[in-house]
Amino acid sequence: MNEEQQSILLESASRFPTPEGVKLSYGTAGFRADASILQSTVFRVGILAALRSLKTQSVIGLMITASHNKVSDNGVKIADPSGGMLTQEWEPFADALANASDAQVLLGLIIEFIKKENIPLNGVRSAEILLGRDTRPSGESLLEAARQGICSILGSVSLDMGILTTPQLHWMVRARNKGIKSSELDYFEQLSSSFRCLMDLIPKERKISGVVDKLTVDGANGVGGEKLEVLKKMLNGLLIEVRNSGKEGGVLNEGVGADYVQKEKVFPCGFGPNDVGIRCASLDGDADRLVYFSVPSKSSNKIGLVDGDKMLSLFALFIKEQLSILSKGGDGKLNNYQARLGIVQTAYANGASTDYLKQLGLEVMFTPTGVKYLHEKAAEYDIGIYFEANGHGTILFSERFLYWVEARNDELSSLAKGSEQQKAALRLLAVSKLINQAVGDALSGLLLVEAILCHIGWSIHRWSELYQDLPSRQLKVKVVDRTAVVTTNAETLVVQPPGIQEAINAETAKYPQGRSFIRPSGTEDVIRVYAEASTQEAADSLANSIAQLVDRFLGFGSSQ
Numbered sequence: 001m002n003e004e005q006q007s008i009l010l011e012s013a014s015r016f017p018t019p020e021g022v023k024l025s026y027g028t029a030g031f032r033a034d035a036s037i038l039q040s041t042v043f044r045v046g047i048l049a050a051l052r053s054l055k056t057q058s059v060i061g062l063m064i065t066a067s068h069n070k071v072s073d074n075g076v077k078i079a080d081p082s083g084g085m086l087t088q089e090w091e092p093f094a095d096a097l098a099n100a101s102d103a104q105v106l107l108g109l110i111i112e113f114i115k116k117e118n119i120p121l122n123g124v125r126s127a128e129i130l131l132g133r134d135t136r137p138s139g140e141s142l143l144e145a146a147r148q149g150i151c152s153i154l155g156s157v158s159l160d161m162g163i164l165t166t167p168q169l170h171w172m173v174r175a176r177n178k179g180i181k182s183s184e185l186d187y188f189e190q191l192s193s194s195f196r197c198l199m200d201l202i203p204k205e206r207k208i209s210g211v212v213d214k215l216t217v218d219g220a221n222g223v224g225g226e227k228l229e230v231l232k233k234m235l236n237g238l239l240i241e242v243r244n245s246g247k248e249g250g251v252l253n254e255g256v257g258a259d260y261v262q263k264e265k266v267f268p269c270g271f272g273p274n275d276v277g278i279r280c281a282s283l284d285g286d287a288d289r290l291v292y293f294s295v296p297s298k299s300s301n302k303i304g305l306v307d308g309d310k311m312l313s314l315f316a317l318f319i320k321e322q323l324s325i326l327s328k329g330g331d332g333k334l335n336n337y338q339a340r341l342g343i344v345q346t347a348y349a350n351g352a353s354t355d356y357l358k359q360l361g362l363e364v365m366f367t368p369t370g371v372k373y374l375h376e377k378a379a380e381y382d383i384g385i386y387f388e389a390n391g392h393g394t395i396l397f398s399e400r401f402l403y404w405v406e407a408r409n410d411e412l413s414s415l416a417k418g419s420e421q422q423k424a425a426l427r428l429l430a431v432s433k434l435i436n437q438a439v440g441d442a443l444s445g446l447l448l449v450e451a452i453l454c455h456i457g458w459s460i461h462r463w464s465e466l467y468q469d470l471p472s473r474q475l476k477v478k479v480v481d482r483t484a485v486v487t488t489n490a491e492t493l494v495v496q497p498p499g500i501q502e503a504i505n506a507e508t509a510k511y512p513q514g515r516s517f518i519r520p521s522g523t524e525d526v527i528r529v530y531a532e533a534s535t536q537e538a539a540d541s542l543a544n545s546i547a548q549l550v551d552r553f554l555g556f557g558s559s560q
């Protein structure tokens with residue numbers, strides 16, 4: 001870095017001092033905090049994005065959002081060239097940058113990192129960053145801070161893509177780096193045309209009227225509702241009513257949204273007793289999470305929740321069926337490919353969903369919590385389906401598999417045009433275009449659910465009855481130091497502190513179908529407790545006992 005570059009960086013960094021006494025960390029979801037203290041963090045993430053772009057010689061994304069958090073919060077995260085999350089190897093550098101005490105320290109860190117990573121400051125390509133933000137009022141000024149950070153690395157270019165859902169920005173970064181059409185309109189066109197394609201491929205005898213009745217969506221008063229209003233006009237054969245689109249004056253995520261609906265298991269604002277029986281869905285604040293629900297009775301605000309596990313099961317059923325149809329065709333040279341279909345869950349997946357998936361003969365893998373882990377695992381398969389119970393997930397198709405399906409489709413076009421095999425190939429290709437390959441995406445997930453329900457002629461109730469969720473309970477426990485808990489085996493076993501896992505085992509063994517685990521949260525200063533058992537009372541009681549154990553071993557009254 002020459003002197004001119006250094007003095008530009010120093011000058012702009014001095015305009016973004018760090019707030020006193022704040023330590024931030026690039027967790028599972030990037031940096032998040034009250035928006036009023038984030039200017040310097042976002043500025044520095046702008047620098048990080050520019051360096052990442054130079055290092056990879058690719059386009060990088062920078063998204064300003066705090067997802068399902070309250071409206072006064074905000075956050076910032078990076079999309080890597082593939083459209084996925086920032087590589088975990090750079091997270092410590094992100095932490096160091098965000099917490100550097102002043103401009104000089106910051107400059108020192110950057111110079112050292114450029115050297116260590118061998119980042120070409122004067123490479124063939126200069127840095128190029130796509131910027132997106134959700135609807136939070138603080139987004140505009142934070143975006144300006146990001147731009148200043150990017151500009152402080154000489155020659156870097158930032159492109160403001162406006163208000164977007166998080167998955168839209170990830171999708172654009174991926175498309176741009178692949179050299180394919182990458183505008184917001186291209187996104188809508190790809191989703192809507194692949195959805196129409198799936199609908200056109202529904203077998204005539206399965207087109208049961210009345211199934212594709214209207215879908216009613218809670219937009220969390222955020223960006224997802226706004227975008228769905230645009231997308232729904234481009235669809236055929238599906239009626240969508242958006243409530244809480246943000247235009248009605250409701251507050252982002254307040255009593256609305258996928259996180260609220262999934263955690264509280266009650267209907268969101270804007271829904272009520274008149275909605276008994278209808279098919280509803282809820283997006284989170286940046287539209288990367290989706291859950292479905294129905295209102296079972298007029299007399300209560302309780303809902304029937306259809307969560308990420310059930311979406312995963314529906315997708316798995318459909319993909320498995322298409323693969324099986326495709327493998328039945330005896331014709332052609334290309335009919336002997338054994339596609340590997342893998343399912344990825346976390347320990348929070350309801351045990352009944354895992355049993356169901358295993359009964360279908362599917363390979364189910366577990367990773368720690370956080371989509372970056374699930375995504376990585378799913379990418380090992382020809383088709384990898386991953387979901388967190390809270391509704392974040394997608395289906396990944398390997399390049400190799402897609403290449404084969406394209407070739408098989410071409411072969412079938414001449415050998416067996418219009419056959420069931422060819423239709424299955426076309427459906428798989430359409431799903432790979434509809435479902436976001438970069439990251440979980442509520443809008444694309446919603447269209448795939450709708451197309452599949454229509455294809456198999458299922459109501460939300462039939463879907464919900466796929467299996468019966470085991471009663472479960474989640475609790476949070478405040479402890480002295482949550483990092484004292486060290487887990488293994490996809491967070492299902494505790495190895496530190498000694499003795500606690502044995503105590504958990506002994507407690508869990510008392511309950512029929514009992515399962516429980518504890519882990520330190522990656523986004524809150526708590527230990528999370530999860531328990532499942534054959535009845536709700538038993539799950540509650542098991543969770544309470546485990547919480548007491550946590551308190552005994554790690555709480556403020558403990559001797560440790």
Ligand SMILES: CC(=O)N[C@H]1[C@@H](OP(=O)(O)O)O[C@H](CO)[C@@H](O)[C@@H]1O
Pocket residue numbers: 028029348369370371388390520521522523524528
């Ligand atoms: C139990 C739970 O829902 N945990 C969430 C939550 O992580 P924790 O590490 O549990 O705080 O936030 C993550 C980021 O949004 C999300 O990926 C994850 O599923």
Ligand SMILES: [Mg+2]
Pocket residue numbers: 067068284285286287288289
């Ligand atoms: Mg989100």
